Amino acid sequence: MTSHEPIEAEPGATAASPDKSPALPTPDVDQYHVNPAEKPARHRVPEKGKPSFANILREELWANNNFTVTLLAIVLALICGGVLMVIGNAEVRDQWQYLLYQPGKTLGDTWAFVSTAYVDMFKGAIVNPDTVNRWYWNMTTWQQVFYPISETLTNAAPLIFTGLAVAVPFRAGLFNIGGQGQAIMGALAGGTVGLALSLPAIVQVPLGVLAGVLLGGLWGYLVGVLKARTGAHEVILTIMLNNIAFLFLGWFILQQGIKDPARPDAISKPIQESGRLPQLIPDPLLRANLAIVLAVLAAAGVAWLLKRGRFGFELRAVGHNPHAAATAGIKVGTTVALTMALAGALAGLGGTSVALGTAPALTIDMIGQIGFNGILVALLGRVRPWGVVGAGLLFGALQAGGNAMQTFSGVSVELVVVIQALIVLFVAAPALVKAIYRLRRSPAAAAQAGLAKG
Amino acid sequence: MDVELAVPEAYWTRTRKTGAVMIVLGLLATIVFGALASSENARFALGENVSGAGFDIPGTAGAIIFGLIALAAGVALLVTGKHFGVLTGVALMGFIISALCWQMSVSTVSHTMPLGFIAAATFTAAIPLIFGSLGGVLCERSGVVNVAIEGQLLTGAFFGALFGTLTGSFWLGLLAAALGGALLSAILAVFAIRYLVDQVVVGIVLNVFAGGLTAFFYEQVMRPDTDAYNFPGKVPSWPIPGLSEIPIIGPALFNGNIFSYGSLIAVAVITIALFRTRWGLRTRAVGEHPAAADTVGIRVLGLRYANVLLAGLVAGFGGAYFSMLSTTGFSKYMVSGAGFIALAAMIFGRWHPVGAFFASLFFGFFGALTGFLNSISSPIPSQFLSMLPYLATIFAVAGLVGRVRAPAADGKPYVKG
Helix, strand or coil: CCCCCCCCCCCCCCCCCCCCCCCCCCHHHHCCCCCCCCCCCCCCCCCCCCCCHHHHHHHHHCECCHHHHHHHHHHHHHHHHHHHHHHHCHHHHHHHHHCCCCHHHHHHHHHHHHHHHHHHHHHHHCCCHHHHHHHHCCCCCHHHHHHHHHHHHHHHHHHHHHHHHHHHHHHCCCCCCCHHHHHHHHHHHHHHHHHHCCCCHHHHHHHHHHHHHHHHHHHHHHHHHHHHHHCCCHHHHHHHHHHHHHHHHHHHCCCCCCECCCCCCCCECECCHHHCCCECCCCCCCCCEHHHHHHHHHHHHHHHHHHCCHHHHHHHHHHHCHHHHHHCCCCHHHHHHHHHHHHHHHHHHHHHHHHCCCCCECCCCCCCCHHHHHHHHHHHCCCCHHHHHHHHHHHHHHHHHHHHHHHHHCCCCHHHHHHHHHHHHHHHCHHHHHHHHCCECCHHHHHHHHHHHC | CCCCCCCCCCCCCHHHHHHHHHHHHHHHHHHHHHHHCCCCEEEEECCCCCCCCEEEEEHHHHHHHHHHHHHHHHHHHHHHCCCHHHHHHHHHHHHHHHHHHHHHHHCCCCCEEEHHHHHHHHHHHHHHHHHHHHHHHHHHHCCCCCCCHHHHHHHHHHHHHHHHHHHCCHHHHHHHHHHHHHHHHHHHHHHHHHCCCCHHHHHHHHHHHHHHHHHHHHHHHHCCCHHHHCCCCCCCEEECCCHHHCCCHHHHHHEEEHHHHHHHHHHHHHHHHHHHCHHHHHHHHHHHCHHHHHHCCCCHHHHHHHHHHHHHHHHHHHHHHHHHCCCCCCCCCCCCCHHHHHHHHHHHCCCCHHHHHHHHHHHHHHHHHHHHHHHCCCCCCHHHHHHHHHHHHHHHHCCCCCCCCCCCCCCCCCCCC
16 A cells, blocks of 8 residues: 555545546546436526527537437448448449449449348347238247347347446446456356256256356456556456466366367367256247346346445445545455456356357357457446446347348448447547537536536 | 555565575476476477487486576575576576476477477567567557557458459558558557547457458458459568578578568667667657656657557558468458467567567467477467466566566546646
C-alpha cells in the first residue's frame, strides 16, 4: 500500500460517492458515455411559443444520446457491410463497370443483392414470414416458426455471460481481456463433469455448472491477485493467460480418460445426456436451453450487486478512485481480486453453457471466440448489465442471421464479425457518429453540462 | 490503478528471489533429470542435419553436470545479489541443456540434436515476432498502446498475398503488405488520437475487425479462384557466400531472404533512430511526458500519428512473412496469436528494440525446441513448452524476474490543456 495517511475519515464517508453518480466512474469510460439520466427536454425554455410534440421528439431523437448513437452506429455498420458484400461478390462487382451505361440496372441489381442478403439475415434471426405462412396452411410444424428465435437465444447466452465478465471489472476500473481464457477453463471443467460422471441429471448438471464457475473464477482470481500483489497490468496478464488456457485445453483433451478412443482426431468423449443443460422446449430442432435463462438471471444478479450490494459499492468505489476507496477503509487489493474472480466465474459460466449446452464434446475450438466477442458485447452494452443483455441478443441475432445469410445468399458469415466490430468502433467513438450524421447535442445534456460548469 | 500493495523487503530482493528459484531448478535438474537420464550419449551436431561434425555428452553425466551449473549460478545469485542478467542466463541454459541431455539420452527415435537446424528454426520462428514487436515499440514509445499487432500482421499477410498476385510482382505485394498494415494503424491512430477512445479497446476491436474482414474476403474472393487472387510469388533466397558456411549460426543468419535480413536491419535502424536521432529523442519525450514535449515546441499529436503509421508499415511488412514465405498464400486467421506473442516480446524486451529482438529469439527458441522434442517423440507435452513464453511474460510483468516499466504516457491520450 502506498502512503495513504488516514485523513480522519470514517469508513463510509467516502470522498468518492459512487452511489450518487449515475455515470460510470472510470475516466476511461467517460469518452463514450453520455449521462443516461436524459429525459425528454421538459425544462427546455421555448423560444417562440410552445414547440410541438413532434418537434421535441425529432430533436431528441436526432440528438446525441446513447440510444440514437447506438442505432445509428448499427445502421452505419450495416451500410459498410453492404458495401463489402458488393465488393465480395464477383457478379455484382462486375456490374459496376457498366454504371454509366446502365445505371438503373447496376443500382437495381446491387440493391436486390444486398437487400436479399439482409432479409435472409432477418429471416434467420427473428422470424421467417414464409414459414409462418406455410405453418398457417399446415405445411410445416410450429417448431420451424420458432427456429430462428431459438438460434438467436442459443447464440446470445454465452455472449451475455462473457459480456458481463467484461462489464463487471470495467466498473472497477479493470479491463478484462481474459474472458476467452476464463471461458475455456470453465468449459473444460464443466465439460469434464458432463462427460466423466453418470449421475442423475438433477445432480450432474448443477455439479457441472459449479465446476465451470469455480475453475473460471480461479482463472480470473489469479489475475486479480497478481494485479493486487504486484501491480502487473491486467491486460497483459489476461492476454497471456488466454493463450495458456488454450494450450492447456489442447493438452487436456488428449489425455487418457478424456479423449475419445474411437476417434483419431483431438476430441473428447461425448458429453453425457445426464450432464446436458435441459432445453427450454424439448424438441430436436429448438436448441435454446437453460443457458439463456441463467444468463438473464446472472445479469439481474449483477445489476442488483452493482446497485445495491455492499461488494458492488466497494467495486465501484475502487473503480472511481482507488486512493479514496483505500482511505475510506475499502481493501482495494481484495476488491480487485474478488472482482476478477467474479468476472472469471461469469466467463466460466459462458464456457460451461457452451460445453453443456450445444457442443457435442470437448474440442480445441469448442467455444469459438465468445470471450473476445464478449468484449464487444460489453462495450456495445455500455458496460451495464441490461445493456449487455441487449447487446448479447443483438450479437446472437446477427450470428444466427449470418448463418442463414451464408446458406441462402452465399455471403460468408465472416461478414457478421466485421459488422459487429464496426458497430462497436462507431459506438466507442460517438464523436465520429455525431460528425457523420451531424447530430446535435441533446438540449438536456447541454443544460446539464452548463450546470456542471457553473 | 496505481495502488501498489507489494512491500519491498530488505534482504529478499528480486535477484535473490530469482536465485532461490534457480537453486530449486538446479536441484531438480541435478537429481531428477540425472536419475532419469540414461548412459547413452546425447549428440549435438553442428550442421543442419544429424550427420556431420558434432560433440557427444554422456546422458547421465551431462544432466548432472549442467544441473550443477544451474545450481551454482543460482547460489551465486542468492549470495551476491548481483549480476542478474548473466547469472540468470547461465542458470537457465544449464537447466535447459540438462533437460535436453535427459530427453535425448532416453529417446527411442534419435539421440542427436542438429544445432544448425535449431538455430535456423529459432530465427525463422522469431522473424514475424521481431517485426511485430518493433511495431509495438514504435507505437508505445510515443505513447500509443498497440494491442492491434495481431491485426496489423494479418492485414499485411492478406494485402501481400492479394496484391502480390494481382500485380504479379512479389515486391509490389510486399509494398502493399506494409501499406495494409499502415492502413489498419491509421484507424488505430484516428480513434486513439483524434477521438480519444481507450487505446486498448480500439486495439482489441481492430483485431476482431481485421480478422473478420480478411476472412470475409478470403472466403468470398480468394477461395473460389486461388490462382487469380491468392498465388503470390515465393520469396527469393539470398545466401551470402562464405558467411552462410559458418557452423550453427551461418545457415540461420546468412542464408536468408528479405524477411530475415530485413528484420536484422530494422532492429539496427530503429535502435539507432530511437536513441541517436532527433526524431528518436522527440518520440521518447512524447511517450514519457507529452506536456513537457509540447512546451518545447514538439508537435505531440503529429509525431504520434507518424509513429503509429510507421509501426503499421513495419508490422504489415512482417505480416507478409506469413503469406509470402512459401507459395501457399493467405488463409484466414493464419497469424493465430503471433501478434500477441509479439506483444509479449515487446514487454519482455522492456520496450527496447534490441530487447524485443532478443525476446523474440527467446520465444522463437522455445518454438524450435518444441518442434525438436516432438520429432524425437519426447514425453514432455509440447503444449507445456509452448506455454513458456506466456509464463515468462507473466513473470516479467509481475516483477518476479526483473521489473519492466512501460513508457510513462503509454495509453494516455494527450489533450492540449
